[in-house]
Amino acid sequence: MISLYHPAQSLIHSIAAGHKVLMLLILGTVLFQVDRLEILVVVAVVVVACYGVAKIPFRLAFKQLKPALFLLAIIFLAQIFILGLEAAIFVVLRFAVLILAASLVTLTTMMSHMIEAIEKGLSIFGHWLPVAKISLALSLTVRFIPVIGVMAEEVREAQRVRGMERNVFALAMPLIIRTLKMGTEVAEALDARGFDSDDETDAKSRTS
C-alpha cells in the first residue's frame, strides 16, 4: 500500500478508485462461488491481461505475489493431503487471483484517490464519524511508516557505531521519543498548511 502505485496512462488507471474497490469486492465474492477450474483459469487470464492493459511490468506483477508464495505453497501441500491435487490447484489459484487483483487495484490507484473513495464511503456515517480526521490519519500512516523505518535504521546505526548490536529495548526508547517529537512537529505543519481539525464540513465539501 505504501509504495505500490505505478504511474501510467491506462484504462485501468482511469477507473475511479471507488469503482475499482467495488469491483474487487464483487470479484472476491464471485470467486468463492465458482466451483469450476476452467472458469477460474479464465478469470486468472483476464486479471493477468489487466496487468498488461495497465502497462505494469511482469517483474512488478510477480513482486506482488512473491511474499505470499510460501503461504500458498503450504496451503497447496495441505490441500493435496486433504482434498487431492485438483482441489489444491483450485484453492491456490483462487488465492493467487485474488492477491493479483487486489494488487492491481493498489498499483493503479493513487493513495489520495483511494483515501477519497474511503472518505466517500464513510461520508454516509458523517454525522457520527470524524471523516476528515480518519482520512488524514490514513494518509499520515501511509506517509510516515517509511519515515519511521528510516528513523529506526538511524538509531540502530548510531547504537552500532557505539558498540551495541541488537537490542530491541535500547532501540525502542529513542525511537518512541523521536516519533513523539516528530508527531508534534507534524501537527504544527498540519496547522501551518491550513488543516482545520475542528471543521468536519471540510470533508463533506471535499467528497460532495
Added chain:
Amino acid sequence: MIRLESVNVAFDGRVVLENVTVQLQEQRIGIIGLNGSGKSTFVRLLNGLQLPDKGTVYVDDLDSQQEGRKIRRRVGFVFQNPDNQIVYPTVREDMSFGLKNLRFPKEDIEQRIEKALIAYGIEHLADRLTHQLSGGEKQLVALVGVLIMQPEYIVLDEPTTLLDLKNKRLLMSIIRDLGQRVIMVTHDLDLLVDFDRVLCFHDGKLASDGQPASVINEYLQLCDQ
C-alpha cells in the same frame, strides 16, 4: 504588514523572547542569531504557531490570539525538516493537501498543481514517492506545497540547513523570485546579503535591526565574544 507589540514568550519559566516590538513590511527580511537566541520562536509567532504570553502580534491587523486560522492562511511556513511537513505519500498528492484545506474544487486543484509543478521545475517529481526524494527535492516540495496556497507572506525556518550547495542555490533562486514577502531564519549569512533588512536576536532580545551589512557585522562581533 506584520506588527509585534511588546511581545514576551516564556517556556517553563524561562524567558525566550522579551519585550519585542517590531514592524515587518519589507519584501525580504532575514533573521539571524545564535542557537537558543529566540529567532525560531519569533518566526513561529508570525503565523500563530506560537502565541505570545504578553503583548500582541498583528498580521494585516488580524490579532494572532483571535484569528490564528486566518493568519495561518496568510502566512505560509516552511519548516527546517521537510520530512515533517510533507503529509501525503506522493508529491502530486501532497501538493493537493493545502488546496483541499482551502476548499478549492477538484478540477481547480488539479490545474493549480500542474501549473505549480511546471512553474517550479518539479514536474519530473510529480508521481515520485515523497520518502524516496533527496533532501533537496523534499525541501523544494515542501516549499512548493506552501507556495501553491498563495499566502501573502512566506516564513522559512532555516530552509537550507539540510541542503547541499546546488540545492541551496536552487532554493534561493526560487525565494528571490517570489512575489510574496519573505521572512527567513538562517545561519547562512551570505544568503542575506541582498535582503532588504536583517534582524539579529540575542538572549531573547532584538539585538540589532537594519541593513544586512551592518547587522551581520554586529552579529559576527557577538559571535566572537
